[in-house]
Amino acid sequence: MIRSEIESKLTNVFRETFNQPELQLSPSLTADDVEGWDSLSHINLIVAVEQEFGFSFATREVRSMKNVGDLIELVAKKVG
């Protein structure tokens, strides 16, 4: 899967999970920048990403992600 396809799918996942149809992703985006993105909803996002791309995250991987850029890199690595 090419990078732009990953980013496009992730953008849709974010928009649906946080109910923000206009949300734009950027590599430096974090939970502080998105309303409703907190420790409780974070796992909803993780599950949605897993379902969209068809893989599972390890806790270690979830913990290692500091921003959306890290998420994109990790997804790219996992879809190969």
Next chain:
Amino acid sequence: MSFTSLVFYLALAIAALMFYLLPSRWRVPYLLAISCAFYATWSPKYLALLAATVVGVYWIGRKLHDTQTETGKKTWLIGGLILTLAPLVVFKVQAVYVGWLAPVGLSYYTFKLISYIVEIYWDDTAVHNNFVEFACFASFGPQMLSGPIQRGYEFFPQLKDVRSGKTDFAQIESGLSLIIGGLMMKMIVGDQLAQFVTLIDASPGTYRRSVLLVSTLTYAAQLYADFAGYTNIAIGIGRIFGIDSPPNFNGPFSAANIQDFWRRWHMSLTRWLTDYVFMPVRMSTRRLGNAGLVLSIVLNLLLIGIWHGLTWTFATFGLVQGIFMGVSALTLKGRNDFFARAPSSVRKLRYLIGVLATYLLWSFSQVFFQARTMGFAVQRLKQLAGTAPAGSLGFGDLRTDISASLYLCLPLALYLGAGAPGSQWLARPIIRFVPNWVIYGCALLILSALTTSSGHSFVYGQF
């Protein structure tokens, strides 16, 4: 040595002076030495336990880093968790049946060490290869009594500046003002409120329901003043030595829902539990939908409850908070969406109602937190509800000094607990015209007058 004793501050002044006179390469070992000396003034017997645990965790951290296989990593992780948790569990359990006092700071340094091990398990670059610095982190004096619970990755980089001999006067001054502010909060506000609450608790059956209600609502404010006061002192002392600590409070009484409350109350503990308990549990239960979410939340808050003590009252406190948080997690988004379209005046009203409701829910759960036994807690709730008889003594029957303290200190504590809105603006004319040294001098005079009369220890020192 208590943070409220004059002797402590004399010793601190000497210790700080020596710290800045020492060649910079000796400052970190010196910090470790004075942390151990401070610990020895509280629990000399258990200094050996602290030392053994620190050595053990340092060694396990290195092994965890070096092991390549997942099985190997899991083994060292479990070993590290057993090493750190065993003393904590033993002391918490025996407290229920035998009653020995736990070593000072056990909960707090245990949590720091667990965070260190788990961080290496997740990312082995988190290992720290300097034993003296690691020991300094684990035993750091200002954070030992009741936190804040700092992470290694936040502490170690600061030691670089300490080693380099950097002297940050702005940091030292902010530390001093935090200490003074914290002492005032604890001694002028917290201890005065404690007098009222303790008086009512000694014989609740003799007071009218209105007095009981105010006492119940005052406890949260007292606890805030006491614990936030302590935290400010702890952070302030750390800053004098060039180390900044994470915050524990951020205006908790301004929270309009229980989720936000826990992001503002005892923040370093909430953060710790979120990262090392809630998140891993939530990851395991993520396929169970809302049931998994509620289970993770209830477990997390139950642990917060029993971390304070293995009693039914603390467990009930945790469970009640877990239920509140679970309901919030399931309904808050829907409620927010509903009110998003409302006019601004309605949203403001909703916010105010939310703040009041959150404080009431918190105070309700604190009935269990504060009570000696479940019987006491249930009796208090019955008296508040009117299903058990209350007494006849009212506010007019209180000693003048106690009622005066209540009327002055309760609003002040609530104001501070809400984050002191507008205080920067209020303070500006004072700061502009009154020199700092006059402000500090007045504060110190007030405090020294109080030191002799206050015998209260910090509430969170017992956990």
